[in-house]
Amino acid sequence: MRDGVGMTRETAIGLFLVAVLLAFPLVASAMGEPFYITLATRMAVLALAAVGLNVALGLGGLVSFGHAAFFGIGGYVAGILASHAFNQEPIFSTPFAFMGSDRMPVVWLFAMLVSALVALPIGAISLRTSGVYFIMITLAFAQMIYYFAMSWPAYGGEDGLSILSRNTFPGLNTANPLSLFAVCYGLLLVALLVFAVLRDSRFGAALLASRQNATRLAAVGIAPFPVRLAAFVISAAITGLAGALYADLNRFVSPSMLSWQMSGELIVLVILGGTGRLFGPVAGAMLFVMIEFVLGGITERWQFFLGLILLGVVLFARGGLVGVLAGKVRHG
Amino acid sequence: MSTALLIEQLLNGLQFGVMLFLMAAGLTLIFGVMGLINLAHGSLYMVGAFACAAVAAATGSFWLGLAASLAAAAAAGALVEIVVIRRLYERDHLDQVLATFALILIFSEGTRWLFGSFPLYLDIPSALSGAVELPGGARYPLYRLAIIGVGIVVAAGLYMLISKTRLGMRIRAGESDREMIGALGVDIRTLYTVVFALGAALAGLAGALVGALQSVQVGMGEPVLILAFVVIVIGGIGSIKGALIGAILVGLVDTLGRFLLPKLFVAFMGPSQGTTMGAAIASMLIYVVMAFILAFRPRGLFSANA
Numbered sequence: 001m002r003d004g005v006g007m008t009r010e011t012a013i014g015l016f017l018v019a020v021l022l023a024f025p026l027v028a029s030a031m032g033e034p035f036y037i038t039l040a041t042r043m044a045v046l047a048l049a050a051v052g053l054n055v056a057l058g059l060g061g062l063v064s065f066g067h068a069a070f071f072g073i074g075g076y077v078a079g080i081l082a083s084h085a086f087n088q089e090p091i092f093s094t095p096f097a098f099m100g101s102d103r104m105p106v107v108w109l110f111a112m113l114v115s116a117l118v119a120l121p122i123g124a125i126s127l128r129t130s131g132v133y134f135i136m137i138t139l140a141f142a143q144m145i146y147y148f149a150m151s152w153p154a155y156g157g158e159d160g161l162s163i164l165s166r167n168t169f170p171g172l173n174t175a176n177p178l179s180l181f182a183v184c185y186g187l188l189l190v191a192l193l194v195f196a197v198l199r200d201s202r203f204g205a206a207l208l209a210s211r212q213n214a215t216r217l218a219a220v221g222i223a224p225f226p227v228r229l230a231a232f233v234i235s236a237a238i239t240g241l242a243g244a245l246y247a248d249l250n251r252f253v254s255p256s257m258l259s260w261q262m263s264g265e266l267i268v269l270v271i272l273g274g275t276g277r278l279f280g281p282v283a284g285a286m287l288f289v290m291i292e293f294v295l296g297g298i299t300e301r302w303q304f305f306l307g308l309i310l311l312g313v314v315l316f317a318r319g320g321l322v323g324v325l326a327g328k329v330r331h332g
Numbered sequence: 333m334s335t336a337l338l339i340e341q342l343l344n345g346l347q348f349g350v351m352l353f354l355m356a357a358g359l360t361l362i363f364g365v366m367g368l369i370n371l372a373h374g375s376l377y378m379v380g381a382f383a384c385a386a387v388a389a390a391t392g393s394f395w396l397g398l399a400a401s402l403a404a405a406a407a408a409g410a411l412v413e414i415v416v417i418r419r420l421y422e423r424d425h426l427d428q429v430l431a432t433f434a435l436i437l438i439f440s441e442g443t444r445w446l447f448g449s450f451p452l453y454l455d456i457p458s459a460l461s462g463a464v465e466l467p468g469g470a471r472y473p474l475y476r477l478a479i480i481g482v483g484i485v486v487a488a489g490l491y492m493l494i495s496k497t498r499l500g501m502r503i504r505a506g507e508s509d510r511e512m513i514g515a516l517g518v519d520i521r522t523l524y525t526v527v528f529a530l531g532a533a534l535a536g537l538a539g540a541l542v543g544a545l546q547s548v549q550v551g552m553g554e555p556v557l558i559l560a561f562v563v564i565v566i567g568g569i570g571s572i573k574g575a576l577i578g579a580i581l582v583g584l585v586d587t588l589g590r591f592l593l594p595k596l597f598v599a600f601m602g603p604s605q606g607t608t609m610g611a612a613i614a615s616m617l618i619y620v621v622m623a624f625i626l627a628f629r630p631r632g633l634f635s636a637n638a
Contacts, residue, residue: 057426063425063426063429065429125623125626125627128626128627128630129626129630129631131425132363132369132425132569133565133569133626133630133631133632135369135425135429136561136562136565137565137622137623137626139558139561140558140561140562140565140619140622140623141619141623143558143619144616144619144620144623147612147615147616147619148612148615148616150615151608151611151612151615152608152612153608260554260558264371264429264433267426267429267430267433268430268433271426271430275426301441301444301445303437303440303441304437304438304441304442304445306434306437307434307435307436307437307438307441308434308438309434310430310431310433310434310437311416311431311434311435311438314420314423314427314430314431314434315416315419315431318427
């Protein structure tokens with residue numbers, strides 16, 4: 001995908017999209033339209049979640065239909081830490097009292113950590129299966145966590161949990177929409193960098209190979225299972241981070257973040273943009289939020305038309321938006 | 333806890349399992365023959381329920397509604413197969429998931445467009461509205477027993493269809509080698525449409541039967557769809573026998589878990605915490621069972637293509 005001299009068309013388009021995503025809220029801010037800043041923040045956060053899924057789905061070919069689990073776990077970590085910090089109640093008191101936190105970096109760390117820890121057993125069991133079984137078992141695990149969140153009343157159950165005061169970031173006022181956007185956008189750029197580094201590393205090569213031919217990978221002395229498991233866990237951690245930001249953006253977390261529709265939407269974001277492409281999730285999230293916003297403004301029945309558009313993309317525009325704009329993936 | 337209550341819960345579990353079987357049979361047949369994951373199967377269930385409720389409301393006859401549900405779901409299934417699904421057989425699972433996810437959006441929003449956002453109600457037909465005396469003194473609704481009966485008849489009918497008829501022979505041939513039966517002169521395209529419509533009709537029947545127990549509303553199909561997936565994954569994808577056993581297992585485990593687990597936890601943790609904990613664990617129970625089974629048998633209990 002690199003041609004040595006200059007940059008490829010795909011990279012150019014990707015950088016252009018990233019620039020547009022940055023320019024959009026700046027223009028909106030200059031025009032005094034804070035709503036559009038929030039819209040751009042939503043794009044950045046969903047793109048981040050999709051970058052996470054893209055590690056498993058795009059690079060590893062692991063069709064996880066349960067990534068909402070990690071998105072929601074990230075969200076609940078943010079909500080629970082914030083509510084304990086707000087109420088001054090320790091989450092646990094032995095061996096030491098942990099009072100929760102309203103500091104974003106702490107919240108992010110925990111969101112990624114908890115998502116990764118949950119992804120480890122889920123991945124270890126799910127990766128024993130493949131194909132349609134993998135799709136279904138990841139879905140089942142996500143449903144398990146969804147129903148647990150629904151029926152566990154301590155943190156709101158069905159009604160969800162409000163974050164009364166948005167978590168803070170040192171040196172920034174996160175109540176200001178533009179500052180929050182900057183935080184989310186910055187993390188998105190870091191995640192894109194991580195994705196690019198992963199993809200071009202030895203690990204990334206092994207992961208791609210495990211998708212194309214696991215037997216051959218094993219024959220050259222690399223066991224596919226640990227590679228896939230690592231990819232699944234990294235993928236979950238990034239999506240969990242996005243979940244924490246999403247909860248902070250909405251100042252609310254509910255079981256709907258864990259729902260299977262959310263898992264479906266995350267897959268849609270990745271595919272709409274272009275599976276396995278570095279900037280695919282950015283394109284997908286921008287397109288998805290735009291479609292939602294524009295169609296939602298025209299008709300109450302926007303989901304009907306969203307369905308038609310998705311169907312059109314699957315049937316006629318393989319490779320997603322980036323694929324249509326930049327052509328097929330080049331190898332070598 | 334009385335025996336009568338336990339028997340009632342057992343029958344509830346059986347009835348739930350039978351209903352899941354109607355969904356799972358179509359799903360597993362479609363996957364087995366065409367290799368397609370159909371997320372929109374829950375939409376066909378919804379179509380059946382809405383057709384039954386609308387026709388029953390217009391004519392006053394539940395039975396006409398039931399016939400309409402079969403016809404509407406089969407027609408919707410055939411239409412969707414010809415327009416969309418047909419293009420997905422050669423695609424990977426990811427494309428199938430995404431396209432049928434799009435179909436769910438279209439079906440759900442389309443139904444809301446036609447029928448509005450308010451749920452419809454469907455009455456149990458008067459011939460089946462009573463209750464039956466059970467041994468032990470409990471009374472059990474006749475309608476639920478009738479659903480169990482329908483499930484048994486459908487299971488037997490499907491077995492006969494697949495093992496004794498020419499269509500069944502072609503379906504089995506299609507499962508093992510689709511190119512070969514094409515080469516032998518069987519019109520595969522029509523066969524696929526028929527199989528899809530048959531699966532759709534079963535889903536529609538399930539929707540109509542359950543519609544009289546619950547309200548008929550948009551989004552009713554997806555929770556059932558996910559449970560049906562659990563069923564076919566447990567049973568082994570492509571196996572009708574696996575679907576039947578998986579469905580009964582899931583139906584019983586879910587119903588009895590919700591009934592017994594809170595009682596069990598109360599004994600250990602006291603009434604307030606125990607009830608909450610028991611209910612929370614019970615709602616996750618079938619997924620735990622599924623994960624457990626797949627951890628040991630990654631292709632389900634009765635894998636058809638193992």
